[in-house]
Amino acid sequence: MELAWKGRPAHVREMGQGPAVVLVHGYPLDGAMWSGVARNLSEHFRVLKPDLPGRGGTAAPPSVRLEDCADFLDTILAALPEPVGLAGFSMGGYAVLSVAARAPRNLRALALLDTRADGEDAAGRARRDEAIAAVRSGGAAAIAEEMIRRLLAPDSLRNRELVERVRRLILRQNAETLEADLEAMRERPDQTATLPRIAVPTLVMVGEEDAISTPAEARRMAEAIPGSTFVTIPAAAHLTPMERPGAVADALADFFAGVLAPRA
Numbered sequence: 001m002e003l004a005w006k007g008r009p010a011h012v013r014e015m016g017q018g019p020a021v022v023l024v025h026g027y028p029l030d031g032a033m034w035s036g037v038a039r040n041l042s043e044h045f046r047v048l049k050p051d052l053p054g055r056g057g058t059a060a061p062p063s064v065r066l067e068d069c070a071d072f073l074d075t076i077l078a079a080l081p082e083p084v085g086l087a088g089f090s091m092g093g094y095a096v097l098s099v100a101a102r103a104p105r106n107l108r109a110l111a112l113l114d115t116r117a118d119g120e121d122a123a124g125r126a127r128r129d130e131a132i133a134a135v136r137s138g139g140a141a142a143i144a145e146e147m148i149r150r151l152l153a154p155d156s157l158r159n160r161e162l163v164e165r166v167r168r169l170i171l172r173q174n175a176e177t178l179e180a181d182l183e184a185m186r187e188r189p190d191q192t193a194t195l196p197r198i199a200v201p202t203l204v205m206v207g208e209e210d211a212i213s214t215p216a217e218a219r220r221m222a223e224a225i226p227g228s229t230f231v232t233i234p235a236a237a238h239l240t241p242m243e244r245p246g247a248v249a250d251a252l253a254d255f256f257a258g259v260l261a262p263r264a
């Protein structure tokens with residue numbers, strides 16, 4: 001899909017046919033983090049994996065607020081026929097919750113992966129400031145190794161090919177975009193009041209070993225969303241879509257197949 005965003009072109013990679021499913025990436029990554037999941041899902045769905053502003057196919061300047069990312073996602077949704085499923089991983093989940101709060105007309109289902117609804121506390125804000133200082137002086141390389149250790153479970157860290165793929169994804173992000181992501185996450189709105197108002201079927205998924213958005217936090221989020229489904233992914237930490245693409249794709253496919261049937 002081709003779009004214009006803030007006066008610059010945006011190319012959204014897509015594959016497959018059927019009801020549309022939009023997959024939104026996290027920090028410090030881009031849409032390619034979904035490749036394994038997207039290949040699998042595209043057997044049944046039209047899968048779109050946008051790059052949020054400031055990276056990959058989206059040439060526009062990076063967003064310093066999650067609401068700007070939500071505006072970008074709204075523009076993609078507005079170009080898609082009903083029904084649309086929207087899945088957000090971690091920072092992508094923060095943006096997806098902002099979209100959900102606006103209840104766009106064609107949004108029919110949500111998936112929230114390894115993410116959370118609350119805003120940043122004082123300790124979290126201080127950690128964002130440290131990371132901002134690190135990327136300002138050393139670019140993506142300054143945060144890459146620590147992020148890899150936080151994103152992946154011990155088993156995944158032993159998979160050299162996976163670690164190398166994650167490292168390549170991180171190292172190709174530019175410092176200005178990472179800094180904007182960190183500012184956006186530091187200032188993100190608290191969406192806990194949005195959860196009980198979500199009126200579309202929602203799947204909450206989390207890696208059993210996720211230490212960034214823990215299973216306990218994910219379960220609380222699921223309990224606050226009326227009628228939601230809660231799934232844990234074994235042998236995975238935070239980066240479930242890259243650590244366990246088959247299990248994540250199966251869970252998303254089962255969920256979206258049940259709720260995205262075109263209206264008769």
Ligand code: MLT
Nearest residue numbers: 026027090091092185212
């Ligand atoms: C992400 O995976 O998008 C980030 O680690 C989320 C965060 O740091 O809050």
